[in-house]
Amino acid sequence: MFERFTRRARAVVVQARDEADRLHQPRVGTEHLLLALLHDGQSLAATVLRDAGVRIDDLRSRVEQATGPGSRALDDADAAALREIGIDLAAVVARVEESFGPGALDDPPPAPRRWPWGRRYDGSRFSPRAKKVLELALREAVRLRHNHIGTEHILLGLLREGNGLAAVTLTRAGLDLVDLRRRVLDAVRTAARPAA
Template sequence: MFERFTDRARAVVRHALVEAQTEGRRPVGTEHLLLGVLADRDNLAVRLLAADGIDADALRAAVARHTVRGVDGLGAADAAALREIGVDLAAIVARIEESFGPDALREATPRPRRWWRRRHDSGRFSPRAKKVLELSLREALRLRHRHIGTEHILLGLLREGNGLGAQVLVEAGADVDDLRQRVEVALREAA
C-alpha cells in the first residue's frame, strides 16, 4: 500500500513511527499519524486546519496532554475521576515511591525482539492507525486519485473518527464534516 504514498505522506508515516518510539509506545496510534501530518507545516492538510483557526502547536500540546502520563502513571481524566471519589492519588504515589523507589511507577520499555521473531511492519501500527491508513487509501480511490497524500491521511483520520487523533481535532474546535468537505474541495481545485 505504501507504494501509492507521496513522499510527504511517507514522511508522515516515518514521523509517526519516530513519535511512537520516542514516546516509548509500541504501536503507532492515530495521534502519531496526526502529529506526522502536522510535522510538515507546508502541506495542504495543515493549511486547511490553520484556515479553520486550528493551530498545529495547540494540537501537538493537546496530543501531549492526552498521551503523557504523569508521575502517577494515569492520564488527566483518570486522575480527575479518582479525585472525585476521594482517592488522594498524590499520597498513594508518594507512598509507593517511598517504598519502592522513585522509578517504581515508570512504564517499562519493551525489550527489542530478536531478529527471528520480528513482526512485519504492520505490527507497528495500532488497529485504529491501520484503519486510518486503509481509509486514506479508500479516500484516494473514491476521489479517483492515483496517489495518497497527507490530505488523504487527514481524511482517513476524520473518517475513522474514534481515535485520539480525531478526538483531539474535535476538541480543538474542528467541525469534522465541514473539514472533510473543505479538504475535498481543495483537492478538486488542485487537480
C-alpha cells in the same frame, strides 16, 4: 499499498512512529498520525489544518494531556494504594528517573520484526485504528480516482474513521469534522485545477 504513498505521505508514517516514541507510547495511534501530518508544514493536509485554525503546539498539548506520559506499570489506583501504606509513588519515580534518566520506567517500544528477506517491518506498532486510517486513506484515494495516496488522503482517512483520539482531539479543539472534510475536498479540487 505503501508503493502508492507519495514521499510526503511516507514521511507522515515515519514521523508518526517518531511522535509515538517521543511521547513514550508503545503503539502508533491516530493522534500520532495527526501530529505527523502537521510536521510538514508545506503538505496539503497541513495547509488545510492550519487554515482551519489548528496549531501544532496546541494539538500536541491536547494529545499529551489525553495520553499522559508513556505506559506505566502502575496507575493512579496503585499510587493511591501505595500512599495508604506510606509510599509516595511520585517520589519513587522521581528517584528512579534521577538515577537512570527520564522515562526509565516506561515500556520500551517493541522491537521491529524482520521479514525472512531482511526488510524491517514494524506494522505491529500501529494500533488497529491507525491501520484503519491508512486503509481508509487508500479508499479515499480510490474514491477520488487518484493513483497516489497523499497527506490529504491520510487526513480524509482520519476524519472518516472519526472515533480515534485524533478525531476527538480535533473536535475538542472546536473543529467540525464534516466542515474539515469539506475543506480538504475543496483544497484537493483546487490543487487539481490546471494553472491559468
